[in-house]
Amino acid sequence: MAKYILALDQGTTSSRAIVFGHDGRIVASAQQEFEQILPAPGLVEHDPEAIWSSQVSVAREALARASLAAADIAALGVTNQRETTILWDRHTGRPVANAVVWQSRASAGICDRLKADGLEEVFRAKTGLVVDAYFSGTKIKHLLDTHEGLRRRAEKGEILFGTVDTWLIWRLSGGTRHVTDYSNASRTLIYNIHTLDWDDELLKLLDIPRAMLPEARPSSEVYAQTSDQWFGGPIPIGGDAGDQQAATFGQGCFQPGEAKNTYGTGCFLLLNTGQRPVRSKNNLLTTIGWALGDEVTYCLEGSVFVAGAVVQWLRDGLGLIRSSAEVERLAATVPDSGGVYFVPAFVGLGAPHWDPYARGTVLGITRGTTAGHLARAAVESMAFQTCDLIDAMQKDADVKLTALKVDGGASLNDPLMQFQADLLGVRVRRPQVAETTALGAAYLAGLAVGYWPDTAEVARNWILDREFQPAMEAPHRDKLRGRWRDALARALDWEEHGAGAT
Numbered sequence: 001m002a003k004y005i006l007a008l009d010q011g012t013t014s015s016r017a018i019v020f021g022h023d024g025r026i027v028a029s030a031q032q033e034f035e036q037i038l039p040a041p042g043l044v045e046h047d048p049e050a051i052w053s054s055q056v057s058v059a060r061e062a063l064a065r066a067s068l069a070a071a072d073i074a075a076l077g078v079t080n081q082r083e084t085t086i087l088w089d090r091h092t093g094r095p096v097a098n099a100v101v102w103q104s105r106a107s108a109g110i111c112d113r114l115k116a117d118g119l120e121e122v123f124r125a126k127t128g129l130v131v132d133a134y135f136s137g138t139k140i141k142h143l144l145d146t147h148e149g150l151r152r153r154a155e156k157g158e159i160l161f162g163t164v165d166t167w168l169i170w171r172l173s174g175g176t177r178h179v180t181d182y183s184n185a186s187r188t189l190i191y192n193i194h195t196l197d198w199d200d201e202l203l204k205l206l207d208i209p210r211a212m213l214p215e216a217r218p219s220s221e222v223y224a225q226t227s228d229q230w231f232g233g234p235i236p237i238g239g240d241a242g243d244q245q246a247a248t249f250g251q252g253c254f255q256p257g258e259a260k261n262t263y264g265t266g267c268f269l270l271l272n273t274g275q276r277p278v279r280s281k282n283n284l285l286t287t288i289g290w291a292l293g294d295e296v297t298y299c300l301e302g303s304v305f306v307a308g309a310v311v312q313w314l315r316d317g318l319g320l321i322r323s324s325a326e327v328e329r330l331a332a333t334v335p336d337s338g339g340v341y342f343v344p345a346f347v348g349l350g351a352p353h354w355d356p357y358a359r360g361t362v363l364g365i366t367r368g369t370t371a372g373h374l375a376r377a378a379v380e381s382m383a384f385q386t387c388d389l390i391d392a393m394q395k396d397a398d399v400k401l402t403a404l405k406v407d408g409g410a411s412l413n414d415p416l417m418q419f420q421a422d423l424l425g426v427r428v429r430r431p432q433v434a435e436t437t438a439l440g441a442a443y444l445a446g447l448a449v450g451y452w453p454d455t456a457e458v459a460r461n462w463i464l465d466r467e468f469q470p471a472m473e474a475p476h477r478d479k480l481r482g483r484w485r486d487a488l489a490r491a492l493d494w495e496e497h498g499a500g501a502t
Contacts, residue, residue: 002071003021003022003072003074004020004021004027004066004068004072004074005073005074005075005076005077005442005445005446005451006019006020006059006063006073006075006076006445007019007076007438007441007442007445008055008059008076008077008078008438009080009243009438009441010051010055010078010081010164010165010168011081011243011264011437012081012084012102012103012265012266012309013034013036013312014031014032014034015032015051015055015058016029016032016058016435017030017031017055017059017061017062017063018062018438018442019062019063019066019068020438020439020442022451022452023461024433024439024443024458024461024462025433026433026435027066028062028063028065028068029062029065030059030061030062030065031058032054032057033054034050034051034054035047035050037098041495042104042106042108042347042348042356042495043104043106044100044101044103044104045099045101045104046084046098046101047095047099048086048095048098048099048167051086051099051164051168052171055168056171056172059230059231060230060231063231069231069232069233070226070231070232070233070234070235071233073235074449074451075236075237075238075239075446075451076172076226076235076237076239076445077237077239077240077246077440077441077442077443077444077445077446078165078168078172078237078239078441079165079239079240079242079243079246079437079440079441080163080164080184080242081164081265082102082184082187082242082243082244083102083134083135083136083163084100084101084102084163084164085099085100085136085139085140085143085161085163086099086161086164086166086167087140087143087150087154087159087160087161088159088160088162088167089158089159089160090157090158091158093170093175096143096147096150096159097143097147099164100142102134103134103265103266103306103309103347104133104139104347105133105347106133106142107138107139107141108348108356108357110138110141110142110145111132111356112497114205115131122201122202122205123189123202126194126199126201127186127188127189127191127192127193128193128277128279128280128285128286129189129285129286129287130283130285131189133348134305134350135188135189136163136187136189136190137188137189137190137202137206137208138189138206140161140206140208141206144207144208151207151209154208154209154211155211156211157212159212160178160212160214161208161212161213161214163184163187163188163242165180165181165241166178166179166184166214169223169224169237172226172227172237173224173226173237174227174229177223177224177237178214178215179214179215179223179224179240180214180216180217180240181216181217181219181240181241181290181291182216182217182218182219182288182291183219183242183246183287183288183289183291184240184241184242185214185216185288186287186288187242187287189202189206190202190203190206193277193286193287193298194277196296198213198216218291218293218294219239219240219241219245219249219290219291219292219444220239220290220291220292220293220444220447220448221238221448222236222237222448223237223238223240224236236445236448236449237445238445238446239443239445239446239447239448240441240444241290241444243262243268243437244262244268244301244437245270245287245288245289245290245440246290246436246437246438246439246441247260247270247408247436247437247440248260248270248290248299248440249290249440250407250433250435250436250437250438250439250441250442250443251405251407251431251440251462252458252459253270253405254455254459256273256274257272257399258271258272258405259271259272259393259401259404259405260405260406260407260436261386261405261406261407261408262407262408262411262436262437263307263308263382263407263408263416264308264408264410264437265308265309266303266304266305266308266309266350267303267385267386268302268304269301269302269389269390269393270287270289270299270300270301271300271301271393271399272289272297272298273299273300274297274298275297275298276298278298278300278396278397280300280392280396281395281396282352282392282393282395282396283352283353283354283392284300284301284302284351284352284393284396285300285303285351286298286300286301287300292455300393300396300397301351302350302351302352302388302390302392302393303350303351304350304351304382304385304386304389305345305346305348305349305350306344306345306346306347306360307344307381307382307410308324308408308409308410309346310342310344310346310378310379310382311324311327311378311379312324313344313378314327314374314378315327320371320374320375321375324409327375327378327379328379328415328416330371330372330375331372331376331379332372333370334370334373334376337373337376337380338364338366338368338370338373338376339364339366339483340362340363340364340365340369340377341361341362341364341381341384341483341484341487342360342361342362342374342377342487343358343360343361343362343363343381343487343488343490344360344381345358345360345361345491345494346359346360348495349491349492351388351389351392352388352392353388355492357492357493357494357495357496358491358492358493359491359494360491361487361491362374363486363487364377364483364487379410379413379415379416380416380419382410382420383416383419383420383423384423384480384484386424387424387481387484388488390404390424401426402426402427403426403428403429404424404428404429405429405430406420406429406430407430407435407436407437408434408437409434411430412430412434414466414468417430417466417468418468418471420468421468421470421471422471422477423472423477423480424470425470425474425477426470427467427468427469428468429466429468430464430465430467431462431463432463432464
């Protein structure tokens with residue numbers, strides 16, 4: 001058998017490709033950022049061709065760095081920014097519009113109308129999701145509503161919909177396979193997580209033609225072979241999962257009650273609830289984690305829209321740093337945030353608030369506030385938002401978290417991870433391989449072709465890099481979290497309804 005697995009990790013701000021060995025360690029990698037298109041406040045778009053070209057480019061680069069050919073790769077796995085919505089012409093393969101990114105509030109007005117019509121419970125009962133502009137379904141409707149003639153073409157089967165995984169697999173396979181996996185389908189607001197099928201009632205409510213939807217399949221199986229033109233020979237495409245579900249799989253959270261938090265562009269906390277979907281009473285999401293054959297694993301999820309993206313804003317918006325890596329050094333110039341609190345609600349707030357009209361807020365500024373204080377408050381906002389998610393999750397699942405597995409770029413920031421442990425009062429555990437999103441996609445692909453025999457062997461690859469023990473006194477922790485809640489209250493419901501994103 002070929003010796004390696006190739007994982008494609010298509011993220012919100014960059015495309016990444018990583019070659020993994022059998023021990024789950026990185027052999028070679030490549031990464032490339034691409035343009036963020038911001039037409040108006042609250043709107044975020046991508047060029048689907050930029051997503052594709054950057055992704056195939058880094059895949060070739062990673063293979064070249066490892067001096068590998070297609071024949072050396074046992075399988076390829078895909079993981080992706082979820083909910084981001086792409087429509088393209090079935091015959092030409094060209095996108096008909098920019099991708100509407102998961103962060104975009106473009107369909108907030110559609111969601112408002114659905115909720116005003118009393119339909120939120122219908123969606124929630126079938127999909128496990130809240131009615132929010134975050135999800136793909138209302139983004140599809142928005143595109144069909146705003147591009148003349150597009151819905152008619154979609155009804156005739158001329159227009160295809162896909163989340164980013166579907167778009168990549170379609171292109172990789174030379175347009176021969178229009179497919180997604182259950183985990184990505186479960187993020188669309190039109191997929192019934194109980195029947196494992198697109199839901200006709202929800203499609204009718206959003207006026208979305210079924211003909212444009214991909215086939216939904218388990219997360220680990222050979223969907224297609226890559227076209228020879230991309231890598232010089234065929235590679236089996238054997239794994240597919242949304243980025244956060246892939247990271248949960250890559251962290252080896254295979255048992256109910258195990259949880260991970262990814263610190264990426266956003267923060268995403270997932271808790272394995274086993275073979276049954278747990279209905280949230282605290283504004284979290286019930287979602288499909290992955291499916292291996294007929295066995296479906298469900299998760300509870302909390303989503304923070306802006307986490308690491310706040311560091312990009314410090315770099316690109318304010319020019320306080322030249323590279324994202326500099327934020328840790330700038331934050332370390334002060335012993336604490338100096339009473340500054342930063343609520344990064346640039347595109348509204350996700351769980352557990354679900355407020356598309358919240359906006360970014362910085363409070364506690366004095367004459368003595370420095371760039372270091374602002375950087376520290378921005379970084380600490382990731383930990384505060386994560387605490388809000390964990391509070392809700394522990395209530396929903398009736399469990400007390402004893403440790404939190406972490407991954408993603410910002411998990412390499414040691415002061416942030418220590419602050420997270422202090423705020424939570426529980427251990428924070430970081431694995432040696434922090435790229436668990438790509439690793440999860442690799443595991444799913446490898447399992448499909450027998451590269452790894454079972455999840456037990458996959459779990460043995462998890463190795464601790466560092467554990468952070470809580471050291472903060474409870475009264476101080478309670479004070480910090482109380483002031484965070486005060487700041488949060490001032491950010492909520494700020495944007496005028498109907499203004500900006502509609």
